[in-house]
Amino acid sequence: MGQAQQAPGPPLRGPGKQRSNPTPKAGRNLPAATAVGLGMLFLVLGGLLxxxxxxxxxxxxxxxxGVWEIFRALEAAGTRLPIIPVMxxxxAMPLGAYFGGSESLLFAMLISSVAVLLWRSLEGAAGSARGIFAGVFTLAWVPFLISFAVLPLHTSGGRTPVGLWPEGxxxxxxxxxxxxxxxxxxxxxxxxxVGASLGKHPMxxxxxxxxxxxxxxxSIAGAMVIGVLACLFVLDKPWWVGAVLAVGMVAAATAGDLAESMVKRELGIKDMSSILPGHGGVMDRLDSIVFASPVAFILxxxxAGT
Structure with a gap:
């Protein structure tokens, strides 16, 4: 996410055969990307509300x-991820965060990490250190961080309904x-x-x-506008809270995007997969959210008292 554009980088191999059809200057199929993005957004917002x-x-x-994509990418690079305990x-982590709060989330992370250690140790010594590190890293990167997006649903009055919101x-x-x-x-x-039209200086x-x-x-300017409007008309918070949230979210989202780009370059791939038309893989969409979720929870x- 946060795809500010500049000159294309060095060619990387993708998860499959690369398409030969021309793409816009932005580097992706805009109609497909827009349709998929809106569909995902409406699906998520519908569940929330x-x-x-x-x-x-x-x-x-x-x-x-997302974890499955990481598993396939690591396996192609020669690292065997203990997929069963990781999955x-x-x-367990998002469900634990929803029904049990932060304590359950931390407990699920701890138990999952121990399970990865034991599972990989039983498979033999060859490559065990890399497999264990990759398993714990994947658990912390994806399910643990994204579960912070679920925690506010538990902490709001301590209610964790299995159906509609109480009293609507x-x-x-x-x-x-x-x-x-x-x-x-x-x-x-x-x-x-802004990056596609004016971008000249790579970060x-x-x-x-x-x-x-x-x-x-x-990104900062646009997010500030959205953040201020959200605080004034949705969250009932002072306008400056929206500015703080915007800066925090953009910084975290950009860090998440760069972190995933670094992992993909290390593995020598362009996208984690091609499951989402116009976007690439699921991790190519979650990269910003997984870093932004804990920052949003903390902010x-x-x-909370303002």
Whole structure:
């Protein structure tokens, strides 16, 4: 996410055969990317506002697909990820965060890490250190971080419904997650628009040559507008809270995007997969959200009394 554009980087291999059809200057199929992005956004927002457990299940599904993509990429690079305990932890963490809060999330992370250690140790010594490190790293990177997007649903009055919101009232925690998603989308959208048209100075040319400082500035400006509007009309917070949230979300989302780009370059791949038309893989969409979720949780907790 946050695709501020510059000159294309060195050619990388993708998960399959690369398409030969021309793409726009932005480097992706805009109609397909827009349709898929809006579909995902409506699916997630629908769960948040009408069926909270549905949102948790959608989040868990995205995490499962993301972990599977990482498993395939690592396996192609010669690292065997202990997929069974990692997948079990991927399912357990968002559900634990929803029903049990932060304590359950931390406990699920701990148990999953121990399970990875024991599972990989029983498979033999060859490559065990890399496999264990990769397993714990994947657990921390995807399901643990993204579960922070679920925590506000538990902390809002301590209610964790399995059906519709009680009395049809959407709690503040759900609106916080809506704001998080809008800020991440605005980071992507405004950074992409400004970077594609004005981007000239790469932020990290060795990691992501298409991400520019101009695009980063566009992300901050656009996210500030969205953040201020969300605080005034949705969250009932002072306008400056929206500015703080915007800067925090853009910084975290950009760090997540660069982190995934670094991992992909290390593995020698262009996209994690091609499952989402116009986007690449699920991890190519989650890269910003997984870093932004814990930052949003911390910032909302810090400004809770304002």
């Amino acid at each position: 009408f069926l909270p457990l549905g949102f948790v299940l959608v989040t868990t599904t995205f995490a499962v697909f 079990a932890g991927t399912v 009232v959407v709690p503040p925690g759900a609106w916080q997650i809506v704001t998080l998603l809008l800020l991440v989308v605005s980071n992507d959208t405004f950074g992409y628009l 990290a040319p060795k990691i992501s040559p298409k991400k520019t400082w101009e695009g980063f500035g566009g 909302f907790s810090a400004v």
